[in-house]
Amino acid sequence: MAEAIKVQKDGSFNLDAGSATGQGKNRYHAPALLDFAGQKITVRFDPQALHEIVYAYTLDNRYIGEAQCIEATGFGDTEAARSFNKHRTRFIKATKLAAKAEVAMDAMEVASRLPLQPQPEVANPKVVRPLRPAPELGRHIPQPQLTDEQKQDLATFQAEFQQPQEPAAQIIRNDDPRARYKRWVNLDRRLREGSQLSAADQKFWAMYQKGDEFRFMSEFSADFESFDETVEA
DSSP states (O other): OOOEEEOTSSSSSEEEEEETTEEEEEEEEOOOGGGGGSSSSEEEETOOOTOOOEEEEOOOOOOEEEEEEEEOOOOOSSSHHHHHHHHHHHHHHHHHHHHHHHHHHHHHHHHHHHHHOOOOOOTTTTSSSSOOOOOOOSSSSOOOOOOHHHHHHHHHHHHHHHHHHOOOOHSSSOOOOOHHHHHHHHHHHHHHHHHHHOOHHHHHHHHHTTTHHHHHHHHHHOOOTTTOOOOOO
């Protein structure tokens, strides 16, 4: 094998063959190379014996002489160097992924310890018009004429309005942020499919998506494809 390199001022040179990140390169020297300092030459070598003698040539293929390995910093053969670099790259990628997962897990643990903040109630979209009491005047006030569907929607709204309101801590009961997020994903899918949710599920769906935990879990689910968000929570 051959490699074109630049000769240093002291008549030495380094070969890329056998080098590895974090290890270094093999260094060679020959007295005859002092006349070629600062110039490029061609070095021929045995890829399985990089710690042995290599041979120096001019770029037009004139033989200069032998060069001894004076610093065996790199590997003794090119295959070992390639294998080392490949495994080192895999190790670095795995370390970065593990560090990212650890940061995400720590953030989830902190989020699970934070108290939930109550969110404002969402108005019922089925309300057609507000119910206002008739003023007590001495003359008759005509009442609006409602259809049967409007009357049914109004009665449903009045029944839900008179029910006692659940505190936010009871609406979102589970202490596991992953379980809460899976529950919201399930309810959101049911809404898109046209399913009718209970009053408690509607409150949870509306309140949970406004919190910091929802934003974090959405980003976490996008980063880690193995996170199963379809399980019923």
